[in-house]
Amino acid sequence: MNKIFLYFVILLIPIAGAFSQEDSMHGMDKNRRQKLENIRIWKMTEFLDLSSEQSTVFFPKLHEYEKAIRKKQGERNRLLREMFEKSEKPDFSPTDEDVRKTARRLAEIETDIAKMKEQFILGISDILTSVQQMRYMYFETQFRECLMRTLDAKDRPKKPIDRGRP
Helix, strand or coil, X not given: CHHHHHHHHHHHHHHHHHHCHHHHCCCCXXXXXXXXXXXXXXXXXXXXXXXXXXXXXXXXXXXXXXXXXXXXXXXHHHHHHHHHHHHCCCCCCCCHHHHHHHHHHHHHHHHHHHHHHHHHHHHCCCCCCHHHHHHHHHHHHHHHHHHHHHCCHHHCCCCCCCCCCC
8 A cells, every 4th residue: 555655746746847837836036936937928928919009908817817826736745745755754654545535635736726727718718718718728738849859957946856666
């Protein structure tokens, strides 16, 4: 049972880091992080072809949405970190029920994040056209993937320490 739980934890920690914007830039110097954010906003404005009126309404909403998402991601990351730290203790022996509860809690957090994303997209229909909304969804995914590919190795999310376990 301990091995199953440990595998579960080891698999989830890098996944959580990969999807967290906050984690993807963790450890990066503040100026560089700000420059990347400025580039993202500039590229998004250009890609969505936002008018100045749309920009003044859209970006504050986007900021609030991203702040709420980061809070949920932080909750998820804390839970994952706690699980990993517990699994490192030699006397740790979770029950099947512990595994179920933890898996359920992680799934709830991921569901909350997915709902927040959906609500945000649907909630900006009074600001962006349908085409712009579709382009926003595409942009977010592509920009993050491009960012991860171009970041220097030192700037990439840190993986859990490999302790020689499979």
